Amino acid sequence: MANNPQLIFVNDIKPRKTACRIQVKIIHTWRHFIKDVGESLELILCDANGTKIHASCNKTYISEVGKHVRVGVWRNIDRFSVSGAGGAYRSTDHKYRLAFNGNTKITESAYRDDSMFLNLVDFKSIESGLLNPNFLIDVIGQVQDLGDLETIGCNGGKQRQKLEFTLVDIW
Known part of the structure; x- marks a missing residue:
């Protein structure tokens, strides 16, 4: 592995390209749990060109990775798998x-851009049914x-909270 990995954009990531570094903004993070697999930390990252990519790390690395990936901050990341x-x-x-692992290196980035990097979609496009249903979309609306906040039972006896609302177009 090179000491100074080449900085590339997210669009240039390839599975066999290992000596590279990306400069990204942490857009969103959440923890995910799958029975028989365990907990993971999931992230959405975005580069300066607005290209987003999903990243994750398993339970073993959550505490180490988690302390470096606050939403809204820019980071340099190298040593990850694709x-x-x-x-x-x-x-x-x-x-x-x-996928982040024990070798993943996350460092501060000097780059700054306050953009939220949303790809907002209007309600008419959603209602038309023409959008690919496999991808989540960004929307803004008025509730x-x-x-009422309800507590419901889920598989495995877990309790979850549910809130129903109607979201309407504000444009």
């Missing part, structure tokens, strides 16, 4: 996804008909 992205309800349309 694999194909697929399935339904994907968080980005990038053809690859990243109407806000229901």
Whole structure:
């Protein structure tokens, strides 16, 4: 591995390109749990060109990675693995996804851009049914008909909270 990996954009990531560094903004993070697999930390990252990519790390590395990936900050990241992205309800349309491991190096970046990097879609496009249902989309709307917070039972006896509402177009 090179001491000074080459800085590349997210669009230039390839599965076999290992000596590279990306400069990204942490757009969103969440923890995910899958039975028989365990907990993971999931992230959406975005580069200066606005290209987003999904990244994750398994439970073993959550505490180390988690302290470096605050939402809204820019980071340089190297030593990660790249694999194909697929399935339904994907968080980005990038053809690859990243996995962080014990060798992943996350450092501060001097780059700054306050953009939220949203790709907002109007309600008419959603209602038309022409958007790819495998990808999550960015929307902004106004909440109407806000229901009560309910506690419901889920598989495995877990309790979850549910809030129903109607979102209407504000444009």
